[in-house]
Amino acid sequence: GQQLNQSPQSMFIQEGEDVSMNCTSSSIFNTWLWYKQDPGEGPVLLIALYKAGELTSNGRLTAQFGITRKDSFLNISASIPSDVGIYFCAGPTTQGGSEKLVFGKGTKLTVNP
Amino acid sequence: NAGVMQNPRHLVRRRGQEARLRCSPMKGHSHVYWYRQLPEEGLKFMVYLQKENIIDESGMPKERFSAEFPKEGPSILRIQQVVRGDSAAYFCASSSQLAGVYEQYFGPGTRLTVT
Numbered sequence: 001g002q003q004l005n006q007s008p009q010s011m012f013i014q015e016g017e018d019v020s021m022n023c024t025s026s027s028i029f030n031t032w033l034w035y036k037q038d039p040g041e042g043p044v045l046l047i048a049l050y051k052a053g054e055l056t057s058n059g060r061l062t063a064q065f066g067i068t069r070k071d072s073f074l075n076i077s078a079s080i081p082s083d084v085g086i087y088f089c090a091g092p093t094t095q096g097g098s099e100k101l102v103f104g105k106g107t108k109l110t111v112n113p
Numbered sequence: 114n115a116g117v118m119q120n121p122r123h124l125v126r127r128r129g130q131e132a133r134l135r136c137s138p139m140k141g142h143s144h145v146y147w148y149r150q151l152p153e154e155g156l157k158f159m160v161y162l163q164k165e166n167i168i169d170e171s172g173m174p175k176e177r178f179s180a181e182f183p184k185e186g187p188s189i190l191r192i193q194q195v196v197r198g199d200s201a202a203y204f205c206a207s208s209s210q211l212a213g214v215y216e217q218y219f220g221p222g223t224r225l226t227v228t
Binding site: 048097 | 148155156206215216218
């Protein structure tokens with residue numbers, strides 16, 4: 001089935017640094033979604049991308065929908081301690097009969113103050 | 114506006130017992146999705162329901178698992194005769210008919226531990 005591969009698996013950075021993570025697939029996706037999950041909580045949608053080549057920002061977060069439609073990138077600028085969490089990419093698939101989301105395994109971010 | 118609510122937040126069951134997980138979608142949302150998350154893993158789709166209908170249960174194990182979303186009340190994910198491998202975090206998400214999968218709001222999850 002469709003799979004999303006995220007890298008890196010984990011990152012340890014200093015407060016103030018910029019962060020970049022990506023998500024790739026062997027299949028084409030028409031939408032890319034980026035979620036953040038805080039410890040002990042459910043994922044929260046950060047950014048949605050609907051068009052190949054699209055670059056979208058949400059505060060210090062910027063995400064891009066790759067031209068090939070097989071990848072997406074998320075950048076966080078000037079990281080702060082509350083950026084700690086797991087970042088998931090997700091995309092819709094219709095395998096199984098209805099539209100549902102498939103998730104990557106996540107990039108775990110640790111920010112040292 | 115209340116978000117998606119799940120209860121209990123933590124559930125401990127012995128092997129062989131039943132687990133019932135409840136999910137109340139956001140007000141006005143008629144679509145509910147259940148996902149399972151194992152440690153160090155992403156979320157895996159289990160089942161998609163609308164009021165009184167199971168739309169897609171392709172991600173649900175064939176045995177012991179069932180889900181419902183009655184006309185009144187929360188959606189229920191039921192696991193019968195739990196085994197240790199059922200230990201995981203179970204999340205539900207809701208969306209409006211218009212937004213579908215593109216704008217799902219997740220609950221805080223139920224962490225099931227099977228001893």
